[in-house]
Amino acid sequence: MSKAAEIELAAVSKVYGTTTAVHAISLKVPAGRYCCLLGPSGCGKSTTLRMIAGHEDITDGDIMLANKVVNGLPPARRGTAMMFQSYALFPHLDLVDNVAFSLKMQGVDKEKRRAEATEMLELMQLEPYADRRPAQLSGGQQQRVALARALITKPQALLLDEPLSALDPFLKIKMRAELKKLQTSLGMTFVHVTHSQEEAMALADLIVIMNDGRIEQAASPRDIFQKPATPFVARFMGSHNVISGRIVEQADKQTTIEVAGGHRFSALGAAEVGAETADIAVRTDHARLKDADEPGFGFTGVVANVEDLGATVKLSITGAGIEDFTILLSDADYFAKPVKSGDAVPLSWAPADAIVLGHVKS
Numbered sequence: 001m002s003k004a005a006e007i008e009l010a011a012v013s014k015v016y017g018t019t020t021a022v023h024a025i026s027l028k029v030p031a032g033r034y035c036c037l038l039g040p041s042g043c044g045k046s047t048t049l050r051m052i053a054g055h056e057d058i059t060d061g062d063i064m065l066a067n068k069v070v071n072g073l074p075p076a077r078r079g080t081a082m083m084f085q086s087y088a089l090f091p092h093l094d095l096v097d098n099v100a101f102s103l104k105m106q107g108v109d110k111e112k113r114r115a116e117a118t119e120m121l122e123l124m125q126l127e128p129y130a131d132r133r134p135a136q137l138s139g140g141q142q143q144r145v146a147l148a149r150a151l152i153t154k155p156q157a158l159l160l161d162e163p164l165s166a167l168d169p170f171l172k173i174k175m176r177a178e179l180k181k182l183q184t185s186l187g188m189t190f191v192h193v194t195h196s197q198e199e200a201m202a203l204a205d206l207i208v209i210m211n212d213g214r215i216e217q218a219a220s221p222r223d224i225f226q227k228p229a230t231p232f233v234a235r236f237m238g239s240h241n242v243i244s245g246r247i248v249e250q251a252d253k254q255t256t257i258e259v260a261g262g263h264r265f266s267a268l269g270a271a272e273v274g275a276e277t278a279d280i281a282v283r284t285d286h287a288r289l290k291d292a293d294e295p296g297f298g299f300t301g302v303v304a305n306v307e308d309l310g311a312t313v314k315l316s317i318t319g320a321g322i323e324d325f326t327i328l329l330s331d332a333d334y335f336a337k338p339v340k341s342g343d344a345v346p347l348s349w350a351p352a353d354a355i356v357l358g359h360v361k362s
């Protein structure tokens with residue numbers, strides 16, 4: 001395999017007619033990393049991936065692969081390979097010819113390309129099925145053929161567009177582990193588009209969260225989960241509750257806001273300079289139910305819904321002018337002192353579990 005390449009986007013935009021799908025995004029994916037582009041449908045993930053691959057022209061900005069501007073290069077000359085959601089396998093060709101296809105396009109002679117394809121099928125543990133056609137394989141096997149076909153060009157970066165979305169939930173988790181193993185063993189740069197938070201958390205070294213054509217945050221999964229940069233990231237990851245209010249006090253490293261209901265909340269961090277309002281985030285899994293007379297940092301609300309998720313129990317709480325506040329309790333904590341819809345519950349969290357959020361500049 002050739003060396004992994006760093007991928008850099010500098011103020012890259014994509015405009016389709018009157019729609020700006022991607023707004024001047026800048027991003028660096030270091031060589032050999034597993035990067036997930038994560039966000040809701042329509043946020044510009046696939047457009048970004050297709051621009052990196054060269055399947056889509058860029059309207060403005062530069063894309064660099066291994067420090068070389070590739071804006072005008074066709075896909076086959078970029079050193080990238082793309083794996084599509086549908087796998088796009090040829091139904092009438094056996095696995096060897098499917099995998100060897102791009103070598104055929106490059107004019108590699110039959111014997112050599114079939115030998116290389118067979119080697120790639122071995123790497124993917126597909127050798128026993130070499131003379132089958134795609135329809136004679138399971139979904140997971142088809143996915144491995146698609147991977148083999150992308151990897152045979154020895155790319156410096158592999159681009160994957162929702163590669164697991166066609167698989168059932170069990171297979172999805174199994175193939176996810178295989179993808180990670182493959183990326184680690186090849187040391188190749190992977191950029192993987194997904195709308196699944198769980199998938200991105202499980203796979204990525206670098207998660208890039210997109211919203212409405214902009215990057216909200218690009219960071220390690222840990223940082224995205226523990227320190228969401230914006231209200232969008234906090235809500236999208238489901239790791240934090242977001243409380244919005246008017247700033248009433250601004251100390252050195254602490255901001256206090258007042259919500260519509262009059263209740264005040266403090267959080268770590270400074271609000272944006274000149275701002276009158278701020279959003280704070282409170283960890284869903286660190287807030288807990290406390291005894292009424294126990295001192296603490298929170299509010300009293302009414303349980304609106306209880307969902308038993310197995311290892312955790314999710315409570316939706318309304319109160320103090322906050323419509324929907326989620327807390328996740330371990331099953332042991334919940335069942336030691338169960339509550340039900342309609343119960344009034346005092347909540348508490350540690351000061352460090354509430355942080356001030358920022359905003360994406362537009």
Ligand code: ADP
Nearest residue numbers: 016019021039040041042043044045046047048
């Ligand atoms: P995602 O992959 O995050 O679901 P896309 O990159 O596919 O989002 O799309 C981003 C935006 O660009 C959407 O508003 C979509 O409708 C628009 N878009 C994508 N492809 C085209 C196209 N070929 N022509 C016009 N608009 C497009």
